């Protein structure tokens with residue numbers, strides 16, 4: 422497509438882009454299934470998938486077909502008109518979980534913003550104007566716009582953006598007592614990731630989530646799950662909350678935030694809410710130009726139908742088990758892996774090696790993954806990854822750890 426050399430593309434990009442990311446030394450060109458290819462033709466087994474985004478892999482024929490036909494029909498239309506595409510996507514989200522109402526967005530952070538406004542408005546209406554406090558968690562990540570950054574613990578290290586939203590308190594993840602000590606009459610909502618992604622692939626204990634539900638019921642507080650990374654099939658259930666059962670069944674949040682895998686690469690997100698909570702966002706209190714457009718909703722419907730198709734989620738669970746078993750074998754034989762954790766196809770691996778060095782060496786060996794937390798190797802492959810591709814991933818990880826030893 423481009424006549425420029427990879428070096429020119431990288432240098433010129435650095436010259437025109439705000440430097441919020443360090444660029445890798447290769448230029449990505451295209452992808453197919455679970456593989457990505459750089460502009461020199463090198464093939465990578467893509468276990469990053471845009472950080473848990475390309476749930477159906479790259480260039481999935483059903484997505485290509487949906488985008489092609491929908492762009493020819495209708496891409497843009499004011500939110501005040503109903504469309505069959507938006508209804509279909511919303512109905513799938515409602516029919517397959519505990520939620521009644523949907524608000525579409527274009528990204529994860531926008532889903533979180535909608536949920537923040539929704540919960541605060543609900544609490545204002547229900548409990549009075551002083552009820553605006555939010556409990557979030559240490560090592561949580563919810564996004565980079567002001568509201569979501571305010572409930573992200575990294576705000577402590579970025580004082581230059583202050584003032585953030587006030588009334589936000591950070592509790593210890595998986596520690597119900599720490600949450601209880603922060604609850605008061607002005608607590609409006611608790612926001613939690615069922616698996617802390619950026620924080621290092623740390624799953625919530627189901628009994629911790631159950632305790633949060635109990636506290637929210639007792640004190641009339643809105644419970645919000647941020648399922649942006651963990652939802653939409655990644656944990657082996659459609660919604661992430663459905664993966665956390667105790668004897669009393671699944672622990673249902675009042676609101677969940679979605680994005681990433683929901684569009685498999687196409688920017689689309691949503692806030693889904695139980696009726697009482699969703700209804701708090703009344704006419705004129707929130708909105709978006711692009712959110713819920715026919716194109717993004719057509720893609721979301723295609724992706725979610727595929728995730729819900731027969732055997733799809735069983736496959737995710739089977740591959741997850743296979744990968745974790747394989748990683749444990751490598752751990753036993755190499756002694757270089759210090760921890761393996763996560764859930765579904767959201768797997769974290771701690772090793773003795775510097776994460777940057779490990780990622781670079783994996784990349785040299787034709788494998789893409791990402792960093793989470795301070796030093797965790799994050800594996801978030803497309804959900805369609807095959808057993809053979811999982812074996813190939815294990816072989817590359819094993820070989821790379823041996824080369825670094």
Ligand SMILES: Cc1ncc(COP(=O)(O)O)c(C=O)c1O
Nearest residue numbers: 528529530562563564618649650
């Ligand atoms: C749990 C979680 N919440 C929110 C976000 C923000 O999503 P986005 O980057 O689409 O705004 C992310 C992104 O990594 C995430 O992992």
